[in-house]
Amino acid sequence: KAGVTQTPRYxxxxxxxxxxxxxxxxxGHRSVSxxxxxxxxxxQFLFEYFSETQRNKGNFPGRFSGRQFSNSRSEMNVSTLELxxxxxxxxxxxxxxxxxxxxxxxxxxxxxxx
Amino acid sequence: xxxxxxxxxxxxLSEEAFLTINCTYTATGYPSLFWYVQYPGEGLQLLLKxxxxxxxGSNKGFEATYRKETTSFHLEKGSVQVSDSAVYFxxxxxxxxxxxxxxxxxxxxxxxxxx
Numbered sequence: 703k704a705g706v707t708q709t710p711r712y713x714x715x716x717x718x719x720x721x722x723x724x725x726x727x728x729x730g731h732r733s734v735s736x737x738x739x740x741x742x743x744x745x746q747f748l749f750e751y752f753s754e755t756q757r758n759k760g761n762f763p764g765r766f767s768g769r770q771f772s773n774s775r776s777e778m779n780v781s782t783l784e785l786x787x788x789x790x791x792x793x794x795x796x797x798x799x800x801x802x803x804x805x806x807x808x809x810x811x812x813x814x815x816x
Numbered sequence: 817x818x819x820x821x822x823x824x825x826x827x828x829l830s831e832e833a834f835l836t837i838n839c840t841y842t843a844t845g846y847p848s849l850f851w852y853v854q855y856p857g858e859g860l861q862l863l864l865k866x867x868x869x870x871x872x873g874s875n876k877g878f879e880a881t882y883r884k885e886t887t888s889f890h891l892e893k894g895s896v897q898v899s900d901s902a903v904y905f906x907x908x909x910x911x912x913x914x915x916x917x918x919x920x921x922x923x924x925x926x927x928x929x930x931x
Contacts, residue, residue, distance in 0.1 A: 735919070745921040758912045758918060801848055801909045809858055
């Protein structure tokens with residue numbers, strides 16, 4: 703079974719631009735979560751989608767948004783980029799979103815904002 | 817809110833040494849506990865997990881026991897190898913008010929194993 707895939711793997715943007723990141727979950731998985739990883743803040747939860755609905759959201763400004771499609775693929779969007787948005791963005795999928803289920807992570811998209 | 821505290825790194829060991837990485841947590845309910853490992857330039861891989869008190873998770877020689885009385889989930893390995901060099905993250909998963917759940921991570925512990 704193919705793992706979680708994320709595209710693109712690397713991105714360079716300038717302040718004020720917007721960016722869209724894509725995540726394809728493991729086949730059959732309906733829950734997709736997004737995390738931001740930075741050296742200063744560590745791993746922080748952005749949001750979770752299940753069956754095209756956002757189930758919960760972390761403590762991030764409204765510039766961070768996401769969506770999930772009927773095939774469970776997910777995208778996240780960051781508008782009006784700031785230097786502090788430079789990070790590794792990780793997507794994780796799991797079967798049904800249960801608290802005991804393992805989240806399987808993709809390789810991440812590394813975003814650099816100049 | 818929920819939180820996870822890990823021992824500070826980096827930890828440097830000689831090959832075949834014993835490894836312990838301490839992890840304690842704070843949670844209001846009954847979380848599931850996980851250890852993930854991250855190799856350079858990669859995402860996170862599940863190392864092991866435990867879903868209830870006194871459960872022991874194990875994989876590739878690594879072990880951790882879910883201790884509710886001490887709110888701990890310490891990672892151990894009897895004999896580390898150079899290939900174990902990576903960053904290790906302790907995490908908990910618990911239901912969130914309003915629906916859904918999320919992983920809350922510790923800060924990560926970098927392990928370097930030398931010959």
